[in-house]
Amino acid sequence: MATIKDVASLAGVSVSTVSYALSGVRPVSAEKMASIQTAMQELRYQPNRIARSLASKRTRIIAILFPKVEHGIGFSEIDLILEAAKSALRYGYQLVIWTLTANSAEELQELLTQELVDGVILMEVHLGDPRIGVLKKRRVPFILLGRDADKPEETFIDIDFFTTMMECFTYLKGLGHRNVAFINQSEKSFRAGYGPVVRTHEAFSYFLENFEIKGREFFCESDSAQVCAITEKLLAEDPGVTAFISMNDASLPGLIRGIEQRGRRIPQDVSIVSIVSSARPASNYLPAITAFEMDIHTLMDLAVTQLIAKLDGRYAELPERLIACVLRERQSAGAAGGSGF
Amino acid sequence: MATIKDVASLAGVSVSTVSYALSGVRPVSAEKMASIQTAMQELRYQPNRIARSLASKRTRIIAILFPKVEHGIGFSEIDLILEAAKSALRYGYQLVIWTLTANSAEELQELLTQELVDGVILMEVHLGDPRIGVLKKRRVPFILLGRDADKPEETFIDIDFFTTMMECFTYLKGLGHRNVAFINQSEKSFRAGYGPVVRTHEAFSYFLENFEIKGREFFCESDSAQVCAITEKLLAEDPGVTAFISMNDASLPGLIRGIEQRGRRIPQDVSIVSIVSSARPASNYLPAITAFEMDIHTLMDLAVTQLIAKLDGRYAELPERLIACVLRERQSAGAAGGSGF
DNA sequence: CTGTTAGCGCCTTCAG
DNA sequence: CTGAAGGCGCTAACAG
Numbered sequence: 243m244a245t246i247k248d249v250a251s252l253a254g255v256s257v258s259t260v261s262y263a264l265s266g267v268r269p270v271s272a273e274k275m276a277s278i279q280t281a282m283q284e285l286r287y288q289p290n291r292i293a294r295s296l297a298s299k300r301t302r303i304i305a306i307l308f309p310k311v312e313h314g315i316g317f318s319e320i321d322l323i324l325e326a327a328k329s330a331l332r333y334g335y336q337l338v339i340w341t342l343t344a345n346s347a348e349e350l351q352e353l354l355t356q357e358l359v360d361g362v363i364l365m366e367v368h369l370g371d372p373r374i375g376v377l378k379k380r381r382v383p384f385i386l387l388g389r390d391a392d393k394p395e396e397t398f399i400d401i402d403f404f405t406t407m408m409e410c411f412t413y414l415k416g417l418g419h420r421n422v423a424f425i426n427q428s429e430k431s432f433r434a435g436y437g438p439v440v441r442t443h444e445a446f447s448y449f450l451e452n453f454e455i456k457g458r459e460f461f462c463e464s465d466s467a468q469v470c471a472i473t474e475k476l477l478a479e480d481p482g483v484t485a486f487i488s489m490n491d492a493s494l495p496g497l498i499r500g501i502e503q504r505g506r507r508i509p510q511d512v513s514i515v516s517i518v519s520s521a522r523p524a525s526n527y528l529p530a531i532t533a534f535e536m537d538i539h540t541l542m543d544l545a546v547t548q549l550i551a552k553l554d555g556r557y558a559e560l561p562e563r564l565i566a567c568v569l570r571e572r573q574s575a576g577a578a579g580g581s582g583f
Numbered sequence: 584m585a586t587i588k589d590v591a592s593l594a595g596v597s598v599s600t601v602s603y604a605l606s607g608v609r610p611v612s613a614e615k616m617a618s619i620q621t622a623m624q625e626l627r628y629q630p631n632r633i634a635r636s637l638a639s640k641r642t643r644i645i646a647i648l649f650p651k652v653e654h655g656i657g658f659s660e661i662d663l664i665l666e667a668a669k670s671a672l673r674y675g676y677q678l679v680i681w682t683l684t685a686n687s688a689e690e691l692q693e694l695l696t697q698e699l700v701d702g703v704i705l706m707e708v709h710l711g712d713p714r715i716g717v718l719k720k721r722r723v724p725f726i727l728l729g730r731d732a733d734k735p736e737e738t739f740i741d742i743d744f745f746t747t748m749m750e751c752f753t754y755l756k757g758l759g760h761r762n763v764a765f766i767n768q769s770e771k772s773f774r775a776g777y778g779p780v781v782r783t784h785e786a787f788s789y790f791l792e793n794f795e796i797k798g799r800e801f802f803c804e805s806d807s808a809q810v811c812a813i814t815e816k817l818l819a820e821d822p823g824v825t826a827f828i829s830m831n832d833a834s835l836p837g838l839i840r841g842i843e844q845r846g847r848r849i850p851q852d853v854s855i856v857s858i859v860s861s862a863r864p865a866s867n868y869l870p871a872i873t874a875f876e877m878d879i880h881t882l883m884d885l886a887v888t889q890l891i892a893k894l895d896g897r898y899a900e901l902p903e904r905l906i907a908c909v910l911r912e913r914q915s916a917g918a919a920g921g922s923g924f
Numbered sequence: 925c926t927g928t929t930a931g932c933g934c935c936t937t938c939a940g
Numbered sequence: 941c942t943g944a945a946g947g948c949g950c951t952a953a954c955a956g
Contacts, residue, residue, distance in 0.1 A: 243698060245949055256927045261951060268952095271925060288696035292636045293949030296932045301633060303679070308665060320661035324649060327680035336699060338644070338677045339668035355629035357584060358677060466869045495836065495869045523864070528807045528836045586933055597943045602935060609936095612941065634933030637948045 244285035253281035264289065303336045304549060305359040307373065309346060309366050319365075321520065322387075325542035326363065333550055347372040354380055361549045363387055367398075369435045383552040387545050388438075397552070399545045401518055402564035403438060406534050407445035410487055410517055411453045413569065418578035419485040419513065421456045423476055425469060425497060427490050429461035438518060442489055456482075466496030473500025477512075484578040485513040491523050494531060509576035516574075518567055525572065532575040534567035541565050585626035594622035605630065644677045645890060646700040648714065650687065650707050660706075662861065663728075666883035667704065674891055688713040695721055702890045704728055708739075710776045724893040728886050729779075738893070740886045742859055743905035744779060747875050748786035751828055751858055752794045754910065759919035760826040760854065762797045764817055766810060766838060768831050770802035779859060783830055797823075807837030814841025818853075825919040826854040832864050835872060850917035857915075859908055866913065873916040875908035882906050 250257040255274050262268040263278045270278070281287070295301040306326055308319075323339070330337040338359065342349050350373055353359075361383040364373060374396065377384045386398035414422060424446050426432070431439045443459065450457045460476070462469050473496065477483060488497055497514060506512045508529055516524055516533040524531040544563050591598040596615050603609040604619045611619070622628070636642040647667055649660075664680070671678040679700065683690050691714050694700075702724040705714060715737065718725045727739035755763060765787050767773070772780045784800065791798045801817070803810050814837065818824060829838055838855060847853045849870055857865055857874040865872040885904050 243696070246951095247949080257950080258928075258952080259926060262926090265951080269925060274926085286696065288693065288698075290949050291697040291699045292633055292642060293932090294951075295633045296637050296934095297949075297951040299932070299951095308668075320664065323661065323664060323680065324682050327649075328682045331682065336679045338679045339664065341665050341669045341672065352629065355584070355627065356632040358632045464867070466867055466871075470869060492863070492867045495867060499869050522833070526805070526807055526833045526836060528811060528840050530807075587935095588933080598934080599936075599944080600942060603942090606935080610941065615942085631933050634948095635935075637950095638933075638935040640935095640948070 243290070244287045246287075246289065248285055249278065249281045249287050252285065253277040300553070301358060301360055302334060303338055303359045304330060304361045304363060304546070305338050305340045305353070306363045307340050307342060307350075307365060309342055321538045322365070322542060325538050326546055329543045329546035333546065335546070335550065342373070347376050350376050351380075354382055360553050361385075363545050363549060367437075383549065385545055385549045385552070388541070397548065399541060399548065399563045399565070401438070401536060401541070402566040403441040403518070404445045404448075405564070405566040406517055407442060407449055409566065409569065410515055410534055411449045411455065414485050414487075414513070414515065414575075415453055415455065417485075417513065417576065419455070420578070421480070421482045422485040422487060423483050424457060424459040425472075425486060425488040425490050425493060426459055426461050428463045432461055438489070442517070446487075462490060462493055464490060464492035466493050466499070469493035469496030470500040470503070473497055474504055477501065477504040477506065483512070485515065485575070488514060488516045489518050491516060491519045494523070494527055498527065498529075509574050513575035513578070524570070527574075529573035532570065532572045534569050537565050537568055584631070585628045587628075587630065589626055590619065590622045590628050593626065594618040641894070642699060642701055643675060644679055644700045645671060645702045645704060645887070646679050646681045646694070647704045648681050648683060648691075648706060650683055662879045663706070663883060666879050667887055670884045670887035674887065676887070676891065683714070688717050691717050692721075695723055701894050702726075704886050704890060708778075724890065726886055726890045726893070729882070738889065740882060740889065740904045740906070742779065742877060742882070743907040744782040744859070745786045745789075746905070746907040747858055748783060748790055750907065750910065751856055751875055752790045752796065755826050755828075755854070755856065755916075756794055756796065758826075758854065758917065760796070761919070762821070762823045763826040763828060764824050765798060765800040766813075766827060766829040766831050766834060767800055767802050769804045773802055779830070783858070787828075803831060803834055805831060805833035807834050807840070810834035810837030811841040811844070814838055815845055818842065818845040818847065824853070826856065826916070829855060829857045830859050832857060832860045835864065835868055839868060839870075850915050854916035854919070865911070868915075870914035873911065873913045875910050878906050878909055 246257050246260050250260045253260065253274070255278060259270060259274060260278055263270045263275055291302070306323060327337040340353055354376070362377060364384055364386045365388065367374070367386045386396050388400050426443060427439045432443060446457070446459055449455070458476070460472055462472060469490070473486070477500070486497055486501070488494060494516060498508065501508055501512050508514060514531055516531045519533045519535055524533040524535070544565070548563065587598050587601050591601045594601065594615070596619060600611060600615060601619055604611045604616055632643070647664060668678040681694055695717070703718060705725055705727045706729065708715070708727045727737050729741050767784060768780045773784060787798070787800055790796070799817070801813055803813060810831070814827070818841070827838055827842070829835060835857065839849065842849055842853050849855060855872055857872045860874045860876055865874040865876070885906070889904065
């Protein structure tokens with residue numbers, strides 16, 4: 243591999259000139275610049291990242307921190323990671339994955355001490371997350387992504403649950419729905435203060451009044467059979483329900499089945515709108531599910547750019563960025579009142 | 584951060600002694616060893632990875648290469664990546680993600696030239712993949728993972744489609760099924776020589792004869808509506824079919840619906856077995872799908888350990904490792920002949 | 925505008 | 941068994 247020295251001697255200049263030509267930190271005359279360019283091309287020179295990191299004390303590597311993935315909002319974690327990697331690459335950074343297990347705090351300490359990364363993106367943050375303390379103490383720049391507990395003092399990027407819910411209500415009301423049911427995630431998550439569950443819960447209650455819509459909410463595990471039973475029960479008790487909002491991709495099969503087993507058609511009799519979901523599952527169900535999908539690209543690009551801004555010390559803006567989900571209309575939602583129920 | 588120098592002076596030895604104490608390449612007296620240990624503990628010393636990499640010319644970082652994820656075998660790429668990261672970490676390596684776009688060869692060249700990684704895991708390899716040529720020319724150790732085109736000359740880890748199909752036949756035959764249908768992925772993939780599609784196709788034909796089972800195969804896009812139509816048509820033409828094998832997780836909703844719309848119950852009248860699938864979707868459908876699931880843990884751990892072995896120059900074994908899928912019985916498969924069809 | 929040079933933190937000969 | 945010292949490839953003062 244060609245080194246900066248090779249380039250320097252081929253171009254007939256000193257190594258520092260080459261270095262400055264590369265970084266632009268110091269002006270370089272046009273001629274020298276030209277010969278340096280030529281030399282670099284000829285040698286197919288690419289700076290050695292490791293050496294550069296050692297000298298500059300910046301690795302330009304960021305870590306994305308994943309605790310165990312179990313319940314996840316959807317199936318889209320892969321897209322989240324890939325999108326983050328893509329953004330990082332675009333800005334000249336590399337993304338490493340850190341999977342932490344039980345005693346995350348200790349593991350994290352060790353990883354951090356190796357000084358491999360400049361900053362960290364934290365996924366799946368929970369209330370009183372021990373990782374945050376570690377990061378703060380070591381003064382490692384970090385950013386929280388999604389599903390955070392309410393921690394406004396940290397920089398975080400999250401889904402705008404409030405706006406998403408509002409748009410969902412607007413959409414359903416526009417279609418004539420006046421009686422809706424909301425399938426949230428588990429009550430356990432709610433009690434644990436899990437961000438998405440709590441916030442959508444609050445938003446739902448709020449907009450119910452605001453939009454003058456009748457509605458009820460159910461906390462469900464990601465268990466299709468259970469959701470199916472609940473759906474049937476609800477439809478029996480209150481046949482006037484014309485729409486379901488689901489924040490639980492995995493239980494969609496149960497929802498669909500429950501509705502159909504009560505003899506209702508989707509979307510003629512009952513509509514389904516999935517929120518905070520990912521494209522792939524939603525589009526594969528039958529009927530394909532109309533959904534407010536996460537804007538993964540925006541979410542991750544923002545996370546990466548904000549983190550890099552912090553690393554560059556040019557971070558000044560608000561410590562919070564909320565991204566609303568975007569509507570993708572498919573076949574599961576339509577005008578209310580088609581049937582005589 | 585404490586450096587090796589700090590440890591050396593605290594322990595009253597030279598830096599090289601500390602270094603050797605760390606690597607074990609050279610014997611160190613018990614006393615010195617002890618004081619070095621103490622010093623390291625006191626200072627919470629962890630070697631700086633970057634400096635170590637520069638000096639040793641080994642970064643202990645490996646890259647996992649992802650082209651665009653579109654059709655994917657399932658929804659489990661996330662588990663694949665996370666599992667790889669976990670394995671890497673366990674062996675003291677770090678995993679970076681490289682997402683390549685269009686002109687992969689060039690992009691890959693650039694990334695490689697930065698000399699950040701020691702080796703590469705290639706995902707989603709296709710026939711005549713340009714990335715392989717690049718890797719070979721630069722002599723970067725690599726390993727192919729899954730879904731490769733037939734390239735026995737490269738080291739690769741893959742799913743054992745043959746064995747998986749055989750076990751699936753054994754399972755179904757044991758349940759009394761004698762007439763099965765196989766939902767493969769798209770014909771386009773087949774024509775393109777896409778490994779999983781071609782191999783399962785061959786295995787299916789082979790075992791049909793071998794097990795004296797009647798059967799037919801369908802190539803389908805990952806489109807539930809289409810699969811539903813095909814299923815209904817098939818059931819109409821040949822009511823004797825008692826079991827479906829699916830290698831297409833995304834089309835499962837269509838399959839289920841198609842069967843039910845023909846008035847058949849699952850699994851009393853018709854069974855479904857999904858192969859090469861991932862746990863999460865399979866378990867969420869209604870009924871929960873019995874499936875031969877990828878052994879992601881084994882697959883990725885093998886990929887990582889084999890790659891590391893190569894890096895250490897202690898690679899001698901066979902260039903191929905096949906891992907069969909493992910059966911998880913759920914609710915979609917049962918004895919044949921329950922109904923009078 | 926440019927060159928010289930001292931590190932960055934660690935590994936690894938080379939002497940002893 | 942141990943220490944001294946020269947890199948690894950690059951950055952960033954420092955001195956023109």
